[in-house]
Amino acid sequence: MGTLQTTFPAEIQAAIANYPPGRQASAVLRLLYLAQAAYGHLTPEAIDEVSGILHMDPTQVRGVAGFYTLFLEHPHGGYVVQYCNDLPCALRGADDFLPVVAEKLGCRPGETSADGLFTLECVMCLAACDHAPMMQVNLEYVLDLTPEKLDALVAEWRAKAAANPPRRPPFGFGPPSEMAAPHG
Amino acid sequence: MGEMHVVLRHRDIPDLHDLDVYVAHGGYAQLKRAVTTMQPAEVLDIVKASGLRGRGGAGFPTGLKWSFCPRDVYPKYIVVNNDESEPGTFKDHELTLRNPHQVIEGAALAAYAIGAQAVYIYCRGEFWQEMKVLEAAVARARAAGWLGQRLHGTDYTCEVYVTPGAGAYICGEETALLNSLEGELGQPRLKPPFPAVAGLYARPTVVNNTETLANVPPIVEKGAAWFKAIGTEKSPGTKVFCLSGHVERPGNYEVPLGTPFEDLMALAGGVWKGRALKAIMPAGASSPVTPAAKLAGLPLDWERVAAAGSTLGSASFIVLDETTDMVWVADKTTRFFQHESCGKCSPCREGTYWLKQVYRRLVAGQGTAADVDLIGDIARQIDGKCFCPLGEFALSAPRSTLQLFREDYDRAAAGAAAQNGQAHA
Ligand SMILES: Cc1cc2nc3c(=O)[nH]c(=O)nc-3n(C[C@H](O)[C@H](O)[C@H](O)COP(=O)(O)O)c2cc1C
Ligand code: SF4
């Protein structure tokens, strides 16, 4: 058994059970998220394991993985920071705030910080333009950014990482949570 | 005209995302009433008579769309389009986080009306938190007997599933969404057949936007006449307007369709910093800009925004103040569409790439008058030649800004000429 199946056996079954019998290919995105969580990024072994579980052609799975922006083809930092500088956010200063983010994280867009903690990416609209400047960090919303807020968050992440290195990689699509508190 | 909360009811009812609160305010009672006392056709007729139109962009009549599903083909599916990726749109984000049960109940009512027993809620991959909230909401409603097998002792079963995307704007287009949901590349399908006839797994499928479906429980509860009395004759009901960009208080504002532009802007505190309005994009990055002069007194419904030369779409108003450089705006939207082109057809894939190069030059101060002309040439090679509407969406900002704000382009090209002149001097 591969890393994915040994790490997330129940989650795999639950993912496939969301779709009708024989339609297990529908679970490919869920399984790719899980594989990403198990392997760190979508390595060839990860792709092969997903294809095997779903009885899909590895070429198709590779194509699917390459089509979407949230699937990582190479290692990323423990915190993937997706900063929005698309039009509505940029109208409220997101382009001007980007250098502040880059400086605090210690990496430029497209790069990972030297300590391996942060990867910074500029992304398209994240459906929270009313809270610009904003970003998602491992897919959690961080809204209405200010230099002070960013300082506090970065300090918090560094402290957390020092105590307990963040689980790599960032995105894993787990089983249904208990009642999650809404925000945003 | 002021705000009216038909779908943003959580603004008035604290903790409406909680099942107990939702049920205490009449939640899931309409689904129970429908399943135990009404024929599916009755539900469909109410929605048809209400005149509800799709809130996902096209404004297509919802009841009519439901009625296109053939009766005797099973299984059928309802797919909730919660992909919300159009720049400037953030209403489904608020709805699913704050009022998830109303979306779920609406989808279940739609399922009952067309005879579907399964609902898939497709969420853009970045809606991690939304998916958790929706999954938890479904699990609780199911445990309490509001969803699931043999509802309320009848033969009717309705299961609701949450399904993730993974970061691709094109998956908001309904057939690309269905391909994505089937594990294929998220690229559009040839239409016809339309999803109502052959959708998910080639079965009859209705794809509706999140906000559209959130309107259904109140319509079933209060009746078609109640709904028709809100808004305008051809665009009944309320609409959530997403106001972003240069306004004092960006956010979602739910108002009756037909509300005058000034009234909507007043709710958001007007243009920020006391500045004058230059233009808006009324349906996000994919809509032609509408200049201030055309907006004065404009009642906001699908017909009249179209008559003003743009589209209401899903009502994502990107507000642009007098200081905005329209070349910069079109550069931003062009980068978006180039990034999001799915690559299936070359006019869109190549054309958006070339457009991006031209805009990069113009905003970098390296463009020329010839580059400005090139925009029109590239647009002509894209227009009408694309497999899906995204290719044409990419032209909305370039064409409309060039036509309405030519001076911004001339300034960009002249700035470059001056720079070049200095370099050669
Ligand atoms: C490129 C493209 C992107 C779209 N994105 C969305 C979207 O994010 N959400 C949505 O509801 N509809 C989107 N649509 C419209 C859908 O194709 C479809 O018309 C809609 O979901 C139907 O629901 P409605 O009738 O309730 O509006 C998009 C269409 C196109 C062409
Ligand atoms: S127009 Fe663009 S998005 Fe649409 S099918 Fe062609 S390449 Fe894909």
Ligand code: FES
């Ligand atoms: S433009 Fe940044 S969230 Fe929409």
